[in-house]
Amino acid sequence: MLDYVSDKVQDEARQGEAFAPFTQDQNSYKKRFYIESYGCAMNFADSEVVAAILYKEGFGATKNVDEADLIFINTCSIREKAEQTVRKRLSDFKKTKAQKPGMLVGVLGCMAERLKTKFLEEEKLVDIVVGPDAYRTLPALVTEAEGGQKAVNVLLSREETYADISPVRLDSNGVSAFVSIMRGCNNMCSFCVVPFTRGRERSREAESIVNECRNLFEQGYREVTLLGQNVDSYYYAADNQPTVTFAMLLEKVALISPLLRVRFSTSHPKDITDDVLHTMVKYENICNNIHLPVQSGSSRILQLMNRTYTREWYKAKVDRIREFMPNCGISSDIITGFCTETEEDHAETLSIMEYSKYDYSYMFFYSERPGTLAERRYDDDIPLEVKKRRLQEVVDLQGRLSHESNKKELGKTFTVLIDGDSKKDETEWKGRNSQNKVVVFPKGDHNLKKGDYVDVEVLDCTQATLLGKIV
Numbered sequence: 001m002l003d004y005v006s007d008k009v010q011d012e013a014r015q016g017e018a019f020a021p022f023t024q025d026q027n028s029y030k031k032r033f034y035i036e037s038y039g040c041a042m043n044f045a046d047s048e049v050v051a052a053i054l055y056k057e058g059f060g061a062t063k064n065v066d067e068a069d070l071i072f073i074n075t076c077s078i079r080e081k082a083e084q085t086v087r088k089r090l091s092d093f094k095k096t097k098a099q100k101p102g103m104l105v106g107v108l109g110c111m112a113e114r115l116k117t118k119f120l121e122e123e124k125l126v127d128i129v130v131g132p133d134a135y136r137t138l139p140a141l142v143t144e145a146e147g148g149q150k151a152v153n154v155l156l157s158r159e160e161t162y163a164d165i166s167p168v169r170l171d172s173n174g175v176s177a178f179v180s181i182m183r184g185c186n187n188m189c190s191f192c193v194v195p196f197t198r199g200r201e202r203s204r205e206a207e208s209i210v211n212e213c214r215n216l217f218e219q220g221y222r223e224v225t226l227l228g229q230n231v232d233s234y235y236y237a238a239d240n241q242p243t244v245t246f247a248m249l250l251e252k253v254a255l256i257s258p259l260l261r262v263r264f265s266t267s268h269p270k271d272i273t274d275d276v277l278h279t280m281v282k283y284e285n286i287c288n289n290i291h292l293p294v295q296s297g298s299s300r301i302l303q304l305m306n307r308t309y310t311r312e313w314y315k316a317k318v319d320r321i322r323e324f325m326p327n328c329g330i331s332s333d334i335i336t337g338f339c340t341e342t343e344e345d346h347a348e349t350l351s352i353m354e355y356s357k358y359d360y361s362y363m364f365f366y367s368e369r370p371g372t373l374a375e376r377r378y379d380d381d382i383p384l385e386v387k388k389r390r391l392q393e394v395v396d397l398q399g400r401l402s403h404e405s406n407k408k409e410l411g412k413t414f415t416v417l418i419d420g421d422s423k424k425d426e427t428e429w430k431g432r433n434s435q436n437k438v439v440v441f442p443k444g445d446h447n448l449k450k451g452d453y454v455d456v457e458v459l460d461c462t463q464a465t466l467l468g469k470i471v
């Protein structure tokens with residue numbers, strides 16, 4: 001079923017990724033846990049916090065589900081399809097659990113928060129249900145479940161940011177890491193379940209963020225992505241200390257080292273300020289890329305979505321970004337077939353995509369979520385085949401825009417941060433430029449490694465990749 005399309009294959013490919021930094025670890029552990037993650041980058045970052053909490057309590061990770069004593073699945077509720085995927089995965093675990101008496105299965109994250117104890121009624125094999133703000137209690141919940149009780153903690157918090165926990169990194173490339181700077185969301189976009197599953201917005205203490213980024217840099221990481229549902233509303237005010245805004249936080253992280261690239265996601269179009277754009281211009285290591293989800297190009301639909309901006313406001317934001325940074329990459333999230341969407345509304349979405357010239361987009365058809373404002377207020381009245389046809393038109397247009405955007409780069413030279421071998425050919429490197437475009441080029445006889453910067457001239461391109469040579 002086509003409900004989610006991204007030309008950044010990387011993210012889609014991470015769905016269900018199993019996490020195990022200790023696979024080579026010879027230490028002995030009292031128990032082994034297996035954790036699989038779904039959904040947004042925030043959830044993947046949370047799995048790293050969960051791993052840190054469990055590791056501290058003497059649990060070691062494994063990538064092999066059959067040798068696990070504990071299976072955790074970190075879930076996503078954003079669309080119905082995401083929940084179905086988790087249900088299916090749970091049914092796969094039934095066999096594993098039947099073969100290993102005493103094995104416990106825990107559900108973490110947004111779906112745990114949304115369904116709470118209902119999960120235990122609906123999925124008999126689940127022993128533990130933990131919401132996104134209750135991970136510190138996980139070791140105690142495991143003990144409770146070992147005693148034969150079903151263990152649940154889905155309390156949301158107004159304070160929890162896990163600021164003091166050093167996440168145990170997913171050992172994917174050792175070059176880029178996600179750093180959570182805030183949790184929850186206070187925006188009430190009518191289609192979205194996040195405010196209900198992740199609670200009120202709260203910002204993490206600035207110094208703990210800067211320290212985490214500095215530690216990453218010292219360990220060899222060369223890129224951090226500051227994460228939040230709405231990073232531009234980051235605001236940290238501690239007693240007797242000056243308030244830190246997002247622009248100030250960006251600057252603090254950028255100052256760690258010119259060799260540390262800084263990215264951030266997501267920017268709500270209503271909140272991104274000139275201060276942030278000024279800071280991006282001031283520091284070369286803050287990448288020229290802004291993820292600015294539009295959702296729809298129609299002001300009428302945007303109002304129903306409660307996005308609090310209009311088509312004109314959004315276009316003015318794009319103009320402003322280009323004024324500050326003519327070469328800034330801009331990407332988006334788009335939903336087709338929201339309640340009452342007409343062909344005219346849809347045409348406006350296509351035209352705002354053309355206007356904004358997105359480099360890439362995450363594209364979805366509308367999926368009604370229980371408990372959201374839209375579910376309570378509006379009819380989900382667009383037939384599935386119409387939602388899908390419009391999504392396909394959006395996807396096709398994005399394909400053309402991505403290709404056109406890449407073709408404009410032919411002949412230019414970019415500084416690329418190498419993050420690994422090219423997937424297709426080990427004699428080639430893969431990396432990204434500041435605009436977040438993937439660049440692939442032959443290794444040649446240069447003595448380079450992952451985490452190095454190199455200048456690459458673009459000679460050719462596909463829709464998703466720039467192809468070049470070292471200069």
Ligand code: SAM
Binds near residue numbers: 295
């Ligand atoms: N906080 C971010 C923002 O405001 O752009 C995004 C959060 S959400 C995890 C990621 C994307 O999922 C949204 O931007 C939206 O396009 C999509 N999404 C959220 N709820 C949806 C729904 N009910 N149906 C389809 N897509 C949805």
Ligand code: SF4
Binds near residue numbers: 187189
């Ligand atoms: Fe959901 Fe809107 Fe918050 Fe993003 S800003 S998480 S879309 S409610």
